Amino acid sequence: MKRHYMRFFGTDDARFYEEAEKLKLFFRERYDYIPVMIEDNFGE
Amino acid sequence: MKVMPGKRNAVIAMTAVFVLLIIMLCAGAVCPETAQGDKGRYGDVLSFSAAPGFYAEPFYLSIDAPADEIYYTLDGTDPDRDSIRYTGPIYIYDVSSEPNVYCEIKDVSPFYDDELKELFYGYRLNDDIEYPVPDYKIPEQNIDKCTVIKAVWYDKTGNKSDVLAGSYFVGKEEYTRDDLVTISLFTDPASFFDHRSGIYVLGDRAEEYFEEISEAEDEEYREELLGDLWEANYTGRGREWERQATLQVFKNGGLELTQQTGVRIQGGYSREYCPKSLNLYAREEMDGNKLISLDAVDMTVDKMTLYNGGEDIYSKLKDPLMAGLCSDMDFTTMRFIPCELYLNGEYWGFYYLTEKYDKKYIEKKYNVDDDNVVIIKNNEPEEGFEEDLKGYLEDMDFISGADMTDEANYQKACRLMDMDGFIDYMAAEIYIARWLDWPGSNFAMWKSRTAENGEYGDRRWRMLLFDVNWGGMSYDDGDAVRDSIAWVRRYSPIFDNLCHSDVFRSAFADRLMSFRDREFAPEHVSEEIDGL
Numbered sequence: 001m002k003r004h005y006m007r008f009f010g011t012d013d014a015r016f017y018e019e020a021e022k023l024k025l026f027f028r029e030r031y032d033y034i035p036v037m038i039e040d041n042f043g044e
Numbered sequence: 045m046k047v048m049p050g051k052r053n054a055v056i057a058m059t060a061v062f063v064l065l066i067i068m069l070c071a072g073a074v075c076p077e078t079a080q081g082d083k084g085r086y087g088d089v090l091s092f093s094a095a096p097g098f099y100a101e102p103f104y105l106s107i108d109a110p111a112d113e114i115y116y117t118l119d120g121t122d123p124d125r126d127s128i129r130y131t132g133p134i135y136i137y138d139v140s141s142e143p144n145v146y147c148e149i150k151d152v153s154p155f156y157d158d159e160l161k162e163l164f165y166g167y168r169l170n171d172d173i174e175y176p177v178p179d180y181k182i183p184e185q186n187i188d189k190c191t192v193i194k195a196v197w198y199d200k201t202g203n204k205s206d207v208l209a210g211s212y213f214v215g216k217e218e219y220t221r222d223d224l225v226t227i228s229l230f231t232d233p234a235s236f237f238d239h240r241s242g243i244y245v246l247g248d249r250a251e252e253y254f255e256e257i258s259e260a261e262d263e264e265y266r267e268e269l270l271g272d273l274w275e276a277n278y279t280g281r282g283r284e285w286e287r288q289a290t291l292q293v294f295k296n297g298g299l300e301l302t303q304q305t306g307v308r309i310q311g312g313y314s315r316e317y318c319p320k321s322l323n324l325y326a327r328e329e330m331d332g333n334k335l336i337s338l339d340a341v342d343m344t345v346d347k348m349t350l351y352n353g354g355e356d357i358y359s360k361l362k363d364p365l366m367a368g369l370c371s372d373m374d375f376t377t378m379r380f381i382p383c384e385l386y387l388n389g390e391y392w393g394f395y396y397l398t399e400k401y402d403k404k405y406i407e408k409k410y411n412v413d414d415d416n417v418v419i420i421k422n423n424e425p426e427e428g429f430e431e432d433l434k435g436y437l438e439d440m441d442f443i444s445g446a447d448m449t450d451e452a453n454y455q456k457a458c459r460l461m462d463m464d465g466f467i468d469y470m471a472a473e474i475y476i477a478r479w480l481d482w483p484g485s486n487f488a489m490w491k492s493r494t495a496e497n498g499e500y501g502d503r504r505w506r507m508l509l510f511d512v513n514w515g516g517m518s519y520d521d522g523d524a525v526r527d528s529i530a531w532v533r534r535y536s537p538i539f540d541n542l543c544h545s546d547v548f549r550s551a552f553a554d555r556l557m558s559f560r561d562r563e564f565a566p567e568h569v570s571e572e573i574d575g576l
Contacts, residue, residue, distance in 0.1 A: 019359035020573050022519040027569040029524030030475065034560045038553045041529040042543075 089205045090114070090195055093133070096210035098220050098297040104133035105212070109197040109205070116195040120230035120290075120388040122207055123196045130195065138214040139189045139389070146390045147183055149237055151245040153318040154274065156180050167270035176357050180318065188216060188391040192230040194290070209290045209302060211386065220297030225341065225383035225397060227350065229307065229322075231289035233388055243285050243309055244320065247277035278309045278320060285309070288330055295340040304330035314354045319385070319393040322350040323400075341381050343399060350385060351396040354513035361576055362513045364396060368572050369563050370472050374465035375507035376401070376409070376490075382576075401488065401508050403427045410500035412492045419508070421488035432493060439505065444537035448545040457542065461489075461505040467548070469507035470539055471555040473516075474532055475564055477523035480515030483536040 093106035107114050107130050114130035115123040150156035154164060155178050169175055190213040197205045211228035213219065219226045236244040253275040260266040273279060286306045293301040306325035309315055325347045326336045337344045353360030364380035371377055381397040399405055403417035406427075418428035420436045439460045446453040457463065473482060489505040500506070516523055533540040542548045562568070 015358050020361060023359070023361060023365070023517060023573055024566065024570050026477075026517050026519040026524050027564060028566045029519070030477070030564070031560055031566050033525045034475065034556055037527055037529055038556060040527060041533075042549050042553055 090197060090208035092193075092195075092208065092210050094136075094212075096212060096292060096299050096302070097294060098213045098216055099136070100215065100217065102135065102137035102214055105136045105193070106133045107195050107208070109195075111197050111199055113199075114195060114197040116193055118191060118193055118389075119233060120192055120194070121232045123194050124204070125198065127196075134193070136191055136212045136214060138216070139191050140186055140215075142186070142189060144183060144187055144390065146233070146237065146388055146392075147187060149245070150182070151237070151239070151247065152278075152320075153178075153180060153316055154246065155316070155318075163270060167267060175313075176355055178317065178357055188386075190214075190216070190228060190386055190389050192228060192290075192386075192389040194230075207290075209292070211292045211294075211389070217297075219294075219384060223296060225381055226294040226386070227383050227395070227397070228292040228294070228386045228389070229289050229305075229324075230386075230388045231287060231307070235287035235289065235307075236387070242277055243280060243287055243307070245277050249280065250274060250276040273313055273316070276315075278315045281308070286325070288327070291324060291336075293338060295338075300338055300340050301336070303333055303336060305336065306330070310349055311352070311354065314352060314357075317352060317357055319352050319395065321352040321354075321395075324348050324350065338397075341397070343379075343381075343397070345399050346404065347400055349398045349400060350383070351380070351398045352393070353396070354511060356513035360394065360396070360513075361573060362517055363511070364576055365569075365572055366472070366476065366509065366512045368576075369569065370468075370509060373468040373472060373563070374462065375469040375472075375509055376406075377509050401426070401490075401510065406490055411498050412496055412500050416493045416496060416501075417490060418493050419488060419490045421508075422485050426488065427490075428493065436489070436505070440538055444541045446541070448541055448543075448548065451545075451547070454542075454545045454547055459504070462507075463548070463551075465506050467552050467555050469509065470532070470536075471552060471559055472509070472563075473512070474528040475556060475559055476512065476516045477518075477526040477528045478512065478516035479523075479526065479528065479531050481511070482515060483532060483539070486511040 089109065091108045093108065094103060107116065115125060115127040116130055116134075117123045117127045121127075154160035161177065164177065169177075190211050192211050193209070195208045209230070211230070213226075234242060236242050239245065239247045241247075253269070257266055257269050260269065277285070283306075286308045289305055289307045291301065291303050291305040292299065304327065306327045308323045308325070310321040310323040314321060324336065326333045326345075328334050335344055335346055336348060351363070353363065356362045363378075364382075367377040367380055378398050378401070383395050383397045385392040385395050401419065401421075403414040403419070406412055406417045406419070407414035418432040418436070419426040420428070420433060423433070423437070425433045425436075442453075443457045443460060446457070448454050448457070488508040488510065490508060491505045492501045492503055495501055495503055533543060543552070
């Protein structure tokens with residue numbers, strides 16, 4: 001990641017990377033859930 | 045020698061014209077403000093011996109002018125005869141070791157104050173809504189700084205030149221890497237931080253607001269005030285709450301732009317955070333510029349935003365991530381250009397430089413005449429007139445009310461709206477589990493009012509993506525397994541009704557699955573995040 005100076009006003013580097021990892025986890029879990037959501041709503 | 049009366053008059057007239065010309069030339073030479081009027085260019089007579097920018101080592105800076113009486117400031121204020129008198133070259137060094145000034149000010153956010161935080165937890169939060177409440181701390185270390193200098197000179201009659209301004213960074217090579225844009229914004233500190241008139245602080249307006257709350261006898265009214273966005277100086281809007289500042293932009297270490305700009309606080313609830321988003325306006329009356337032109341990032345606008353990430357305060361990733369992931373989809377996304385802001389010479393944080401959606405933006409991007417652009421945002425005409433809103437509501441009434449099991453009605457809806465784009469947009473927003481502040485708000489469409497040549501002049505409504513920083517993509521909130529289709533069907537009559545069409549439903553489900561395997565595939569998203 002390009003940013004080198006996130007730490008300031010309550011945001012530190014560790015928190016930034018933690019949030020970035022959570023974002024990746026969201027997309028991993030969402031990947032599994034999307035077909036379920038489609039089936040639940042549009043399935044016959 | 046005897047001069048004939050006629051000839052004498054001619055000599056007098058010629059002498060008068062000659063004297064007048066001399067006076068005018070002198071005025072032009074020594075008093076550029078007078079010669080050019082009030083909108084004279086900044087710094088066209090004075091010059092610095094070194095250009096504003098990044099330097100590896102300390103150095104001495106000279107100020108050159110056609111007269112000796114030069115004054116300067118180092119705190120952002122415009123210099124006058126009460127400022128520092130220039131007597132010789134100024135030592136420019138890494139001023140980061142100097143004490144912090146502006147980041148010590150706690151009046152910029154309620155989250156610095158324990159009492160206000162307690163009120164916030166008691167009245168502004170409820171169990172259903174996750175709202176980030178930062179634990180702000182004053183930096184313990186000396187933060188990065190640059191020298192901001194403003195200089196002016198006076199002629200013998202007291203006429204004052206335009207101001208010359210410069211930002212000097214010493215030993216800050218890291219800011220010149222990675223195509224990062226560095227922005228230096230400097231002005232009279234009172235413009236931002238004065239209790240009465242500063243646009244960045246809680247200030248007088250908050251004091252009055254809390255006085256009203258404490259005096260309110262009606263408990264319901266009191267709770268209403270505490271539950272809403274608290275009024276403060278930084279919630280002030282319009283020209284009354286705009287302040288002039290000098291803007292300098294650097295890319296890869298080189299100076300791209302020096303301009304005067306009007307600055308306002310931008311945003312909704314994110315105004316309570318620090319750093320805050322800022323809108324920057326080109327103001328012709330300040331320096332003759334109608335536009336802000338940044339060739340290095342291909343941006344020419346009359347206003348731009350320094351975006352703080354909204355409610356995504358810890359990473360600021362969500363908006364730029366989505367803009368990148370959706371850039372090839374059939375709806376409009378913004379550009380997010382990473383930058384670092386220095387405010388009055390003090391490091392102020394990581395921002396994104398963004399353009400605003402308006403008729404000029406649409407004209408540039410889609411080649412539609414700007415006077416023919418209609419933008420409706422949250423059921424209000426952002427660009428256009430009441431008549432345009434009426435047309436929009438009629439179109440949306442049809443799409444949300446007609447029987448979409450009838451193929452003819454669905455085809456008519458496709459003529460009113462770019463259906464492919466709408467499917468892309470809804471699938472993308474639903475994929476990332478948007479809720480809370482969408483689709484009830486943060487929802488906007490644009491169209492050409494009348495038909496024009498070209499792909500986008502077909503009068504069909506098209507979607508604009510913005511503000512995806514809250515209510516979605518939250519792993520902690522369980523968004524990953526949120527049934528967003530059900531949520532959106534409850535709150536978007538258009539989407540809900542279109543779902544009665546087999547064609548739409550099938551296309552929408554296919555699009556979601558396609559995004560799952562391509563744009564939003566976990567590996568691809570991870571790479572995008574790592575690249576931000």
